[in-house]
Amino acid sequence: MALVSIPAPLRPAQAATAGAPAALDDAEAERIRRDFPALEQEVNGHPLVYLDSGATSQKPRSVLEAEQDFYETRNAAVHRGAHELAVRATDAYEDARATVAAFVGADADELVWTSNATEALNLVAYAFSNATVWAERGRGGAELRRFALGPGDEIVVTELEHHANLIPWQELAFRTGAVLRYIPIDDDGRLDLDAARQIIGARTRLLAFSHASNVLGSVSPVEELVDLAHRVDAFVVLDACQSAPHMPLDVKALGVDFAAFSGHKMLAPTGIGALYGRRELLDALPPFLVGGSMITTVTMERAEYLPAPQRFEAGTQRISQAVAFAAAVDYLRETGMERIAEREARLGARLAEGIAAIDGVRLLGPAPDEEWYGHPRFGIAAFDVAGVHAHDVGQYLDSLGIAVRVGHHCAQPLHRRLGLTASTRASAYLYTTEADIDAFVAALADVRGYFGLTSKAGS
């Protein structure tokens, strides 16, 4: 069965890339591109230039086939039933867990399947809030008390978070009486690390931040922030939505307590994401959603719960999606995450240089020649076109078959801080070619002219 996913024998891809493998160049990107049926089409009379992978990635045939193969050969409910298909489905589901967990440096039982990263982050927030209620009502042991929050406790985020890593903490603070604080950013979007050192202190119980910004294209100073949090025994929640698809990720090496990521941004289908949590934390936290498949004993009065990860997987699960997610990480691992990251840094630089060279266009995040916190820009670049609303920029580009994201990218506070209500964002992935970026930059140079504003390409 060629499509069965085999757990990685090694920790993530970077561990396997001894020596110096050949760089992922444009010729290879062209070959990769042919694995993605959706990229082989015309849009509005032009070949599709897909620069919206930061929103969702396209899917290779191997992923589409893995999902179809599951339904054709192994479809059954998992962790129940004694028949052969149920056994095969359970094996495929748990093999997929091991594969995706290994991809991010975790053990299989430290990876919980969720619908998406938003649900993963909400799961942590609701588990903490349930721990607070359990502790108040005298349920559970001392292990549980360390998650309980109340007045005087502080939850810390940053000003640049995606709404999915902001609102769950706002609501957790509201439910428990804790205070939500944030690490501010400067006029360009850089985290104020001096302020972080002041804010993260004895009252801090939890720090949540994104590994890589979905707007700025910057990679956060994870080591420094984790160190600040752990010095005061605060839990660290990492939003890895934009890092897991684009760079090697080893949650244990980073030392975070929880990490959330989405399948659909990394070649997998929609409808599946994952939460990594340190084993001892997942086993001690109360469940979020409750019901079938996550219990040991149920009476009419109460229930006892399984250990993680089943503890957090109530109801029939996303089985075919999990299998396809494993096929997606197999594709990424075989391509090599170091190579993908290095490629995307080059594409990010090409995007940034092209955008910054156009008169009347403001590039957000690091300047083309800048590295923030010692990391190059990854393959995302958002920008503001003077006098032309992002929606109109996107419409113009779409008329040429170029797909970009417009709006606030689920980061309203960040945009407000940068003096904007919306921006346009181009984002690359392993199938993006230099020709894609050049077509986009050439079209962008014409936008202001189309809308009756002076525009000329920079020198």
Place this chain on the structure above:
Amino acid sequence: MSLDSLYQQVILDHSKERHGSGFAEWLAEAEAVGYGESHQLNPVCGDEVTVRVAVADGAVQSLRWEGQGCSISMASASVLHDLAEGATPAEFHGLVDAFREMIRSRGQVQADPEVLGDAAAFEGVSRYAARVKCAMIAWVAAEDAARQAGI
């Protein structure tokens, strides 16, 4: 669909000229007769428009607006200002209804320039489903503000 059918010159011009934008100029007279005000937000793109409508002597005495957003949303507010001021309640509602019917028709309803004037230029927007809300936002606000103003 060509992009020029969406971005007709009338729309591009109004998106820059922005007739009726700003509340500073009319506050005194509007305060005198009283006015309705409505704020509308499109959470998808962050476009927002606030419209004030004052009614006096059986007609829309003043319709002014403030907002930020794409060229379609700004131009449609500007055109609305030109068309609505001086309209009777029946004419105002007839205008809004005709615009809504055209803009939501996915290209099926032809614009009647007799009724819609410059707003007929938005006919092309009706074929871009993602932009229909942009065109409607000021008109929805105006309808709400007019209701508060008693018409």
